[in-house]
Amino acid sequence: MSEPVLSVAGLTRAFSQGGETIEVLRGVDLHVGAGEIVALLGPSGSGKSTLLQAVGLLEGGFGGSIRIAGEQVAKLDSDGRTRVRRDSLGFVYQFHHLLPDFNATENVVLPQLIRDRTHAEANARATALLSALGLGHRLTHRPSQLSGGEQQRVAVARALANQPALVLADEPTGNLDEATADVVLAEFLRLVRGEGSAALVATHNERMALKMDRVVRLHEGRLA
């Protein structure tokens, strides 16, 4: 069997707050295979975002082991973390975090230029991804000129722009009404599968979680 895209072992994270220590992650073990889409389910405050931030190398202060695409990344310095995020990871958040002064295409082009693609290559890929998400008619709209669902589709295209081995998504449809959320999630899953990426998707929505390949549940700081 090929090595998992993500292997987390004994992951811990505690926060000190007002003289009290809150142990949010108490030894999380998790493996995500190549191309596998895993739902990370848990109630509010159970530590889903904390886990995604650790795996996304966005936060320090955790203990344990994290391997991404075969590389131990838990102890990398800032340059190393930036490299892994750029080369192996894509991110989708509840709120899109698109660059407001750039249009839809440009938001998907920019991360590719950091990977040394030519402008023509990056533009072609951005157009293909956005068109696959039904945004072929919105390529030059800025985020403020797009609906919430359209903005999230652009964020999905941006996350997949560099063909990441692993997409980390934190409540990717949490800001959308139920009907729009269903459509955007279906498109997200179709595109991630089509691209062959793996994904770890945090949600508190059981119904959405069941549309993914596997569900893991965060409970009292561990995965069940």
Ligand SMILES: Nc1ncnc2c1ncn2[C@@H]1O[C@H](COP(=O)(O)OP(=O)(O)OP(=O)(O)O)[C@@H](O)[C@H]1O
């Ligand atoms: N910087 C911090 N300092 C202190 N406590 C924190 C910090 N960040 C998170 N926590 C606490 O850790 C717990 C887990 O938070 P986290 O955001 O990971 O939960 P979550 O499962 O993503 O919740 P939600 O579904 O509401 O987004 C919460 O009780 C939160 O208050």
